[in-house]
Amino acid sequence: MTGTPAEIALLTNPTSGKGKGALARDAALQRFAEAGVPVRSLQGRDAAEALDLARAVVADGVETLVIAGGDGMVHLGAQAVAGTGTTLGIIPAGTGNDVARYLDLPRSDPRAAAERVLAGRTRTIDLARSGSQHFVTVLAAGFDAIVNERANEMTWPKGQMRYNIATLAELRTFTPIPYILDLDGQTRSLEAMLVAVGNGPSFGGGLRITEGAVLDDGLLDVVIIKPMSRLGLVRTYPKLFKGTHVTHPAYEHHRVRSVTVAAPGIVSYADGERFGALPLTVECAPGALTVLH
Structure with missing residues (x-):
């Protein structure tokens, strides 16, 4: 399945990868703006607030939740979108970036990663689940x-x-x-x-x-x-x-x-x-x- 997302919610951890999160967010926002795709930019004061924000936009029916950060932020995004109709996109900006490795995403070029989001190619993968919690790696x-x-x-x-x-x-x-x-x-x-x-x-x-x-x-x-x-x-x-x-x-x-x-x-x-x-x-x-x- 392919197709440019109609709307994006971009959730950022600005401190991911020693501050790379904020830089990655800004580069992605610029690329999304150039493509004319509306974006809701979100940033929580801590992980709990970030998860609340993510769950709120998913409940609101956002088509695509994009994470700017590392595996910890992908983990948070997975909790919000697991089993819903919302797709998860990743702008890698962490120190490990293992999920980005799995998906062969550009790990040092946020504009190129944003390009992948805009291309809209999807893949369905498994998660591991324990109670109400999920993990990807x-x-x-x-x-x-x-x-x-x-x-x-x-x-x-x-x-x-x-x-x-x-x-x-x-x-x-x-x-x-x-x-x-x-x-x-x-x-x-x-x-x-x-x-x-x-x-x-x-x-x-x-x-x-x-x-x-x-x-x-x-x-x-x-x-x-x-x-x-x-x-x-x-x-x-x-x-x-x-x-x-x-x-x-x-x-x-x-x-x-x-x-x-x-x-x-x-x-x-x-x-x-x-x-x-x-x-x-x-x-x-x-x-x-x-x-x-």
């Missing part, structure tokens, strides 16, 4: 989630380096986590470094933890990284960028429609955002999101 529920928690508590440094430092700090004391998993009704008790639930193949700016995950297959990809040494974890980490970690003996992969993940003291993250404390049940929501690409 990957649910992190182990060592990676613990690192996220620590990084969020740090005020210095900014950007990727903060996650690198948090990773090193957690590695010093990390021990395997006891999990109970329910994989489409099959129960497993095991120890692991992490469990990741993927709707798509990557998170964290191209870390292909759930390599092979397909956005529209009606399935979730569950990856288990079984206990390994700290040195082994450090050595394996670079392989995540190419997805070549799948040959490691500690790697285990399942495709399911539903998974319950339980482990003590773990707060999960999805699309880079705090998602919820375990235990959580996640199921695939086939065809729940229509995106512009």
Whole structure:
């Protein structure tokens, strides 16, 4: 399906990607104005207000909600449009931009990304759902989630380096986590470094933890990284960028429609955002999101 949107609501996180959000918004607004497409430009004071604004325009029947920001803003947009008739467009302006990678969108040229919105090509993809919440990329529920928690508590440094430092700090004391998993009704008790639930193949700016995950297959990809040494974890980490970690003996992969993940003291993250404390049940929501690409 193609066709220039009749009206656009543009929701921005101006602080995405160290201020790239505001620049991306301005470039997109200029391009939409040149095309003569009416735009409602929205910006919340915080995530809660931004979500309220997004839900209000969707309830008002806006045809296309466009996000200017990173995966966190895409996550927010997905909550507003999942299962509705509103299409989601993306002007990538974050640090990770994994959803933009999935859709092969221009990640450093907001005018080119706006051009994709104007072209109006749509694709229907799955979402992962837990209760009333959805996510697009990957649910992190182990060592990676613990690192996220620590990084969020740090005020210095900014950007990727903060996650690198948090990773090193957690590695010093990390021990395997006891999990109970329910994989489409099959129960497993095991120890692991992490469990990741993927709707798509990557998170964290191209870390292909759930390599092979397909956005529209009606399935979730569950990856288990079984206990390994700290040195082994450090050595394996670079392989995540190419997805070549799948040959490691500690790697285990399942495709399911539903998974319950339980482990003590773990707060999960999805699309880079705090998602919820375990235990959580996640199921695939086939065809729940229509995106512009």
